[in-house]
Amino acid sequence: MPQAADILSDPEINQAYEDVRSDKSDTTWLVLKYASASSDNLKLAGTGTGAIAEMTESLADDEAAYAYVRIKLGNDEYSERVKFAFVVWAGPHVKVMRKAKMSFQSGQVKQVIRTYAVEVQTGDRRDLDGEAVTLKLRKAMGANCRFSSLLVGRGCVADFWCR
Template structure:
């Protein structure tokens, strides 16, 4: 099991979800290579692209990001995506534990519209993620 008991995880999660905060993403990493304890590595205001830039090819990480997009001429929507990052150079034993750990992390990062499994940074391009969020978001009045 992954240890998601650090109170900073919940604080960062609530900060990303808050309409009163500019923070729109958080990144969770393992304390070290041997540990199953997750900690908040960083939070930021630069959206999905900033989060993606910080992902390490040798690590497995979890991200949570608020994505804003225009659904039609009249409105802007904000939805949340849960990111499971397994870098291309991640160690085999860490990869093996990710599916179990993902379930534990979902208890801490509870509310999101889509889950994105990413093994390459290209998997986190904003356009396809926004398309998935639109589909998950329900009504669309502009034919998208």
């Protein structure tokens, strides 16, 4: 198997990663795709300044890709935080061999995309819905009373803490 330095040799990848992480950049996401159907090398396929929905539009059902997304969370304007999600996308029509390689290669990608709160491995666009990813990030942050109205009366511990 190729080394991480080999499959991630595109110099634009690291710069895009730093842009997504930077508070000084408007870039909120990046997508890495394979250079071709038979290649293990990744290339920067796109970046953007919109929400996760914009990033999701760049993912095809027959493609394998990796994405990194910056999301602002907060219960109010005073508690806003920035969190990051790492997405491993294997569309529903991706070949079995590519999916198998991705299980190994995602570890190599994580040598470059190192800092994130949640990882979403999926081939279903519904898992990349803005609310679904935000909920995963909130759960990863710990206490979350914003969604208590969904839980109250269902025997959840949040009933006690979030009243």
